[in-house]
Amino acid sequence: MPYSFTQIEKEKSAIIVYVAGFLVLLYLVISGLIAILLNIFFRRSLFLSPEEWLLIATISIALAIAHYYFSTGDLTGKILRALRARPVNISNEREMLFRNIVDEVSVATGGVFMDTCILPVPSMNAFSIDDTDSTPVIGITEGALLKLSRAQLEAVVAHEAAHIVSGDCWQTTLISSIFEVYKTFFAAIKNAIFDRDQHEKDYNLLGRASGNVVNLIMRMAFNTPVLIVYAVLIILIVIVIFILALLANLLKMFISREREYRADAIATRLTRDPSSLAEALGIISRYWRGQGFSWDGMEGIFIINPRFTGLDESEGFFADLFSTHPPVQRRIDVLLNIAHASPEDFEQKITESLNKIKQEDQKEDAYAKVPTLSSLKKEPSHSCPTCQGPLKEILYENIKLLKCEICSGHFVGEDQISVIFNRRIEQFSEHVKLRAKLIQFPGENFIVENQIAIGPLECPCCWPPKKMVRRLFNRYYPVEVDKCPSCRGIWFEREELELIQYLFESKNPVLS
Amino acid sequence: MILIIVLAVIVLAGLYAVSIYNGLVQLRENVKNGWSQIDVQLKRRHDLIPNLIEVAKGYMAHEKDTLERVIKARQMAVDAKNLPDKLQAENMLTGTLRSLFAVAENYPNLKADQQMLRLQEELTTTENKIAFARQYYNDEVNRLNVAVQTFPDSVVAGMCGFQKAEFFQVDNPEDRQAPQVKF
Numbered sequence: 001m002p003y004s005f006t007q008i009e010k011e012k013s014a015i016i017v018y019v020a021g022f023l024v025l026l027y028l029v030i031s032g033l034i035a036i037l038l039n040i041f042f043r044r045s046l047f048l049s050p051e052e053w054l055l056i057a058t059i060s061i062a063l064a065i066a067h068y069y070f071s072t073g074d075l076t077g078k079i080l081r082a083l084r085a086r087p088v089n090i091s092n093e094r095e096m097l098f099r100n101i102v103d104e105v106s107v108a109t110g111g112v113f114m115d116t117c118i119l120p121v122p123s124m125n126a127f128s129i130d131d132t133d134s135t136p137v138i139g140i141t142e143g144a145l146l147k148l149s150r151a152q153l154e155a156v157v158a159h160e161a162a163h164i165v166s167g168d169c170w171q172t173t174l175i176s177s178i179f180e181v182y183k184t185f186f187a188a189i190k191n192a193i194f195d196r197d198q199h200e201k202d203y204n205l206l207g208r209a210s211g212n213v214v215n216l217i218m219r220m221a222f223n224t225p226v227l228i229v230y231a232v233l234i235i236l237i238v239i240v241i242f243i244l245a246l247l248a249n250l251l252k253m254f255i256s257r258e259r260e261y262r263a264d265a266i267a268t269r270l271t272r273d274p275s276s277l278a279e280a281l282g283i284i285s286r287y288w289r290g291q292g293f294s295w296d297g298m299e300g301i302f303i304i305n306p307r308f309t310g311l312d313e314s315e316g317f318f319a320d321l322f323s324t325h326p327p328v329q330r331r332i333d334v335l336l337n338i339a340h341a342s343p344e345d346f347e348q349k350i351t352e353s354l355n356k357i358k359q360e361d362q363k364e365d366a367y368a369k370v371p372t373l374s375s376l377k378k379e380p381s382h383s384c385p386t387c388q389g390p391l392k393e394i395l396y397e398n399i400k401l402l403k404c405e406i407c408s409g410h411f412v413g414e415d416q417i418s419v420i421f422n423r424r425i426e427q428f429s430e431h432v433k434l435r436a437k438l439i440q441f442p443g444e445n446f447i448v449e450n451q452i453a454i455g456p457l458e459c460p461c462c463w464p465p466k467k468m469v470r471r472l473f474n475r476y477y478p479v480e481v482d483k484c485p486s487c488r489g490i491w492f493e494r495e496e497l498e499l500i501q502y503l504f505e506s507k508n509p510v511l512s
Numbered sequence: 513m514i515l516i517i518v519l520a521v522i523v524l525a526g527l528y529a530v531s532i533y534n535g536l537v538q539l540r541e542n543v544k545n546g547w548s549q550i551d552v553q554l555k556r557r558h559d560l561i562p563n564l565i566e567v568a569k570g571y572m573a574h575e576k577d578t579l580e581r582v583i584k585a586r587q588m589a590v591d592a593k594n595l596p597d598k599l600q601a602e603n604m605l606t607g608t609l610r611s612l613f614a615v616a617e618n619y620p621n622l623k624a625d626q627q628m629l630r631l632q633e634e635l636t637t638t639e640n641k642i643a644f645a646r647q648y649y650n651d652e653v654n655r656l657n658v659a660v661q662t663f664p665d666s667v668v669a670g671m672c673g674f675q676k677a678e679f680f681q682v683d684n685p686e687d688r689q690a691p692q693v694k695f
Contacts, residue, residue, distance in 0.1 A: 093633070100637035107549055108644035110542065110652075154640075272647070 015171055019178060023067055027060035071178045075131035079177065079298065083127075085117040085139050094145055101154050102138055105161045108270040112165055114138050118145065122390060123290040124283070127301040128160035130170040138164070141290065147357050148280055155267060155277035156284075159303055162266035168259045172300045260326050261334065268338055275346075278335035282350040285328040287357065288390075291383075300324045384409055385457035385468065385482065385491050396497075397423035402460065410497045411460055414488040420497075421504045432498045439478060439503065457491060459484035477503045532668045539656040543677050546649030550680065553641045554589070554602060560638060561586045561609075564631050568612070571622035578615050582608045595678055646680045653677040 035056055039045055048056075088095045095118060102116050117139040119125075124144040130136035138160045140153075148156065163169035268274045281304065290306030299305045305312050305325045312319070313327045336346055382391050382402070389406030396403070397420050402411040412420065456467040461484070468482035468491060477500045482491040492500075565579055572579065585608040589601040616622055657676045660669040668674075 097633060100633065104637055104640045104644055107553065107641045108648055110545060110648050111549060270644075 015174065019174065020064060020068055023064035023178075024061055027063040027067075028057065031056050031060050031063070068178070072131065072174065074133075075173060075177055076129050076134045076137055079129050079173065079301075080117060080137065080139075083119055083139070083298070085119050085137075088116045088118055097150070098140060098145055098153065098157075101150070101157050102161075105154065105157045105270060108158070109161055109165050112136075112161070114161060114164060116140075118142060121290065123288040123306070124148070125290045125306055126156045126160055126284075126303045127298075128163045128169045129173045129301055130164055131173055132170070136164040136169065143288070144284065147287075147360070148283065149276075151273060151276040152280040152283070154271055155273055156280045156303060158267035158270040159263050159277060161270065162263040163259065166259075166262060166266060168263070169301070172259070176298055176300050257320055257323055257326050260331065264331055264335060268335065274335040274339040275341055278332045278339065278341070278346060279350060279353065281328055281332050281335070282346070283353055283357070286350070286354060304328060382460050385411075385460055386493060391460055396420065399423075408494040410492045412490050412492065412497065414490070417490065421501055428498055428502045429495075432495055432502055435495065435499055436502045436506065439499075440506075457482050459487060459489065459491070461489055462486045473500050479503075528664075529668050532665050533672060536656075536659060536665060536669055536672070536674050539652065539659055540674065540677075542652040543649065543656050546645065546652045549645040550642065550649055553638060553645050557605075557635070557638050557642065558586055558590050560631065560635055561605075564612075564635065567625060567628050567631060568616065568622060571619050571625070572615065575615050578608075578612050582612050584608075599680065650679050653679050 032053075035048060035052065036046065039048055088099050090096045090099055098118075099116050102114050106112055106114055113135055115135045115137040117137055119127075119139055119141040121141050122143045123141055124147060126138070126140040126144055128136060128138050138157055140156070144156065145153070160169075163172070264277060267277055271277070284304050289304055289308070290302070291308060299307060305323075309323070311323045312325050313329070315327060315330070332346070333343075336343060383389065384391055384404035384407060386409050387404065387407040389404050391402040391411060392405050393400055394403045396410070399416050399420055401413070401416060401420075403409070456470065458465045459468050466484055466486040468484045470480055470482050472478045473481050473490075479496050479500050481493075481496060481500075484490070561582060565583060568575075568579060582605070585601065585605040589598070589605045592598040592601040622628055656674075659665045660674050660676055
């Protein structure tokens with residue numbers, strides 16, 4: 001191995017110094033700017049005394065240290081929770097196989113111990129995370145685990161292990177999490193300023209607290225004419241922080257791209273099997289990679305960007321600067337070149353594998369439509385507007401409609417609705433009947449319908465995405481649903497379709 | 513002045529030699545680590561074989577010869593002390609295992625046995641681990657051997673008694689592939 005542990009440790013310390021230095025500088029600039037602005041407003045002077053600069057420097061260092069510890073404490077755990085990963089269950093055959101493969105690759109690296117976990121989602125992808133305190137973790141999605149062959153899994157695991165042994169996994173993990181704090185912060189500020197809808201305030205404690213503080217200051221600023229100065233100040237500060245955070249994002253993007261080629265190369269040396277890695281990349285990139293799951297900001301840790309972007313697939317200065325992954329086809333070409341394999345044979349093999357996977361998917365009666373590399377750019381998402389889960393085509397009252405596997409919502413075309421309401425096959429659960437009763441006879445315990453959804457939802461069947469409009473189904477059946485103004489389809493949250501149908505069939509419209 | 517320059521050159525050369533020495537020690541440790549990994553995996557294989565024989569016995573009563581050959585080869589591998597013996601015994605064990613799996617093809621009941629299926633995965637992963645451990649070991653031996661023979665590392669190696677290590681070679685070209693435990 002070209003990388004020895006001592007070398008990795010040295011690089012780690014260098015990165016810690018570098019990140020910490022960056023944070024100190026960031027806070028120094030921010031607090032310096034704030035101090036100068038305050039100085040201009042209150043003392044009408046541009047210059048600060050040395051004591052004041054010392055104070056500012058101390059504050060910046062304290063803030064930087066607090067920031068560093070806040071973002072790096074239990075890093076692996078935080079990310080695993082955010083991804084909703086679960087540990088491997090070794091009584092399951094396939095998961096045991098995954099554990100074995102990781103152990104095998106661990107032997108090939110000369111004994112680097114690696115933990116395993118599973119992402120319980122049907123899409124295909126794999127990732128690795130590492131921090132200073134805990135064991136590095138290699139994770140794989142359920143979809144990839146079931147659909148890739150042993151050799152392909154081995155190649156994927158070797159790629160992830162390569163990130164770990166070369167030390168860049170640690171780097172990506174740290175850098176993609178160090179600026180997470182800002183994201184929450186900005187989302188909260190944006191919320192406090194532009195959108196005061198209570199539904200949107202679904203952030204963590206820090207986000208909520210900072211949002212409330214900004215909210216309070218804003219209110220003070222606008223209610224009291226004297227304090228209008230503060231409003232200007234705050235806007236200035238927000239702009240400053242925004243620019244710095246943007247720079248931070250640039251920094252993160254800058255680090256990532258080349259490491260994928262390097263990890264592919266190291267993986268090839270570990271398994272001596274470039275063709276399987278090429279196949280795995282081909283299959284994952286043309287299958288559903290995880291578009292729609294909330295893995296925002298963590299794209300860097302995956303073998304293939306879960307989000308399909310045109311930028312990833314292009315080359316040039318801007319793509320190199322901003323993208324987290326190199327073009328998949330370039331990676332495959334490099335690997336095929338190492339394997340001395342012909343692209344035609346490869347293409348044929350991939351097509352066959354994908355056809356086989358698709359057949360299996362249909363056999364399992366799986367997901368209605370999986371976005372592919374070519375379709376993603378111009379076709380609707382076909383993912384659940386509420387929870388982003390995959391929509392599956394089902395028969396309801398013998399009518400074809402889309403149902404979300406995860407949250408049980410339904411998407412029904414306009415012309416299908418009246419047909420559904422006139423059929424009497426489905427039975428209704430007691431819960432639906434109870435909810436119907438509450439709507440028909442509100443009384444004191446009237447429950448407001450539809451508390452799950454947040455903000456305007458996107459229509460799963462329209463491209464470019466259309467925002468749906470939230471309104472009551474109609475006057476007589478006052479259940480909130482989302483209607484698409486373009487295709488006129490209706491999105492029903494869990495049980496809502498049954499609820500309206502029950503109200504319709506019980507011939508007891510609610511007159512309010 | 514000249515004295516200072518000469519001294520400086522000597523000190524620098526000394527430091528360089530120390531760094532080479534440290535690099536060589538690192539390589540030698542890697543080779544040792546690689547060998548111990550192979551050892552661990554080989555032991556794992558030796559431990560698995562009695563279970564495999566136990567399960568196979570129930571179904572393959574007529575194949576006593578094949579089974580006994582595996583047991584004998586395993587015993588030889590366990591007993592082997594020095595490297596050449598070990599290499600030979602392990603290669604023989606790989607060969608007998610391959611013939612065992614070839615014969616097992618004819619026993620559909622054995623192939624469906626739950627315990628057998630689990631053992632099969634265990635053995636596959638162990639074989640892969642042996643292959644990977646061997647690969648790692650040979651890579652490290654190669655790096656050490658190249659370092660020991662090239663200038664200027666060869667000078668330091670000669671002075672401090674670093675020697676070439678032996679590759680874990682596979683005699684028979686057919687044995688290069690890990691036995692396929694596929695049913």
